[in-house]
Amino acid sequence: MTDTTPDHVPAQRAAGMPPLHKALFAALLVLLIVLPFVVYPIFAMKVMCFALFAAAFNLLLGFGGLLSFGHAAYFGGASYVAAHAAKVWGFTPELAVLTGTAAAALLGLGIGALAIRRQGIYFAMVTLAFAQMFYFFALQAEFTGGEDGIQAVPRGDLFGAISLHDNMALYFFVLAITFGGILFLYRIVHSPFGQILKAIRENEPRAISLGYSVNRYKLIVFTLSATFAGLAGATKSLVFQLASLTDVHWSMSGEVVLMTLLGGMGTVFGPLVGATVIVTLQNYLATFGAWVTIIQGVIFVLGVLLFREGIVGVLSRWLKRPL
């Protein structure tokens, strides 16, 4: 899982994306193009948004080794800003998403700059504290609509020309954003910057002794992670046409941790699998009523007992290839 084994690192350097990953990404793309004709498009879009959110979180936890318990703030914050921009300021969807993402980036930069001064549990608590502050801000602020949230957000016309009211048009807009986002995250992880991140994760004092400015790397990765979490949140607000307190609540921060761990922390495809499993459970088990949380809990317990490296982590061990 901790892909520090010497045999594959040079291979990556030499060939760019390894063929296995190329094949998997291509298969994923084909699957995603076919998906809306098989399952309900809105549901598929929700899965994609959460997959991007989990992938962004995984960048920080799996590759940076930083456990943030406050990612709901960036996810939800961006969804509020994007919803407000689309509804009140009348922005086109792509601008609304960008505005939301930018807001999350700023928020991540500010909170990250303070949080990275502490490590381990203290880091997690600081991020949680800021996220809770943001939650109460969202609860009280005028523009968020308090507990009613921002409702009836217009989907608008992409670039002012293509109407997104059609679920299929919106689906491919969301597909482009999330797939692009995930590829970008992949690129970050497999860049020299990503290698240094892994070095910091494995042994911070050694990274410092090698002359790397560790704090600067941590701040950058924190901000990047917040930015992509924001991109996911902003997109979600257009899909559901609403932004609400659920998105900034601490349980959302917990959910993304669950998705990442269940799928496989520090793997490329793990967060996508984890997000798919959790969102599918929440959606299809809704008719079971009170059993949703119980089933989710059982799955998590089984996950911890049977495959501690997550679904993809275990697969990757069997295949002896990083996934």
Next chain:
Amino acid sequence: MMKTILMGSAALAAMTGGALAQDTIEVTLGVLNDRSGVYADLSGEGSVVAARMAVEDFNAEEKGLDVEILSADHQNKPDIGANIARQWYDQEGVDAILDVPTSSVALAVAEISSQMGGILIDSGAGTTELTRGQCQPTTIHWTYDTAALATGTGKAITEAGGDKWFFLTADYAFGHSLEDETSKVVQENGGEVVGTVRHPFPATDFSSFLLQAQGSGANVIGLANAGGDTVNAIKQASEFGITQGGQSLAALLMFVTDVHALGTDVAQGLQLTEAFYWDQNDGTREWSERFEERHGAKPTMVHAGVYSGTMQYLRAVEAVGSTDALEVAAKMKEMPFDDPLFGKGYVRGDGRVIHDMYLFEVKSPDQTQGEWDLYDQKAVISGEEAFLPMIEECDFTKTAG
């Protein structure tokens, strides 16, 4: 099943000359509420039971309606609720969605229902926005709203001599609006607000707030909060002996299941407004008994609202002869109703249902006879007084057609 219905109706049609075959209207109802969280007791499975009872009591089958009922848990999350609602309308052919507690989910579903040709008959949510700022021609808001609760409690208590109020308010928009609405009513009726304190949401320790309330010289302490906050505040107030000290507690949003859970020794003397109580008259008692047999607990006003709303919906579908959302909604507004649970009432142009509200006081332990014998009725507040007046833009009976 579909086949047998078709064959059956074909056979009947052959006998009666085709009249009945066309009469079978398929109706799909979706009960969307909280089935696992804080509102599961006051809505949850009970609302599904209530909807089923309505279909049976209406004799839907004999009247040529083939009614199917779906249910799902929105987990109090608007995105999950919105997703289920869309899917129901898109893929399951749902015609109307029932119940939907939690304001944010209700508003999202109201918007989707109007976009996708469905009706929302809301019973569980309290926000006045449903029939005001975000009103839709296809939204019917049945049981209560926060304004009606504030008016009911504020007016009836002030008139009965509780004229000095102190508010314990949850510090967010919902709490603020409850407090504002109630203090307006109190002042209009000659009372005064001697103080107010805001507590964080959610809160577990109310002692300092309750001490302030105790020392404020008020004779009524209004709890402008909801759910766990109200329950905690009442528990702690009972420890401080507030009601024994001559001050009365008024809960602005509370349900019979909460009182039942607290018990009369803790909640005694508490005043609250509801739209329905099982032990009001023969009609409510008879229905509640049947409900209890199936569900194992007495119904809340939310359950009663789902029952009455479903009844009125089925009546309208029968009258219109189709499930077209706009036509059925208009029909529901056209026909006044008189049912055993809510008495006489009507659906106003904006979808707000106007019926009487009641002020209750929780009995003391030595007065109660049985587990569910909880309330004494103190006052009746007529529907016109209780609910906010309609705003012009939301009167869809004028703009429709």
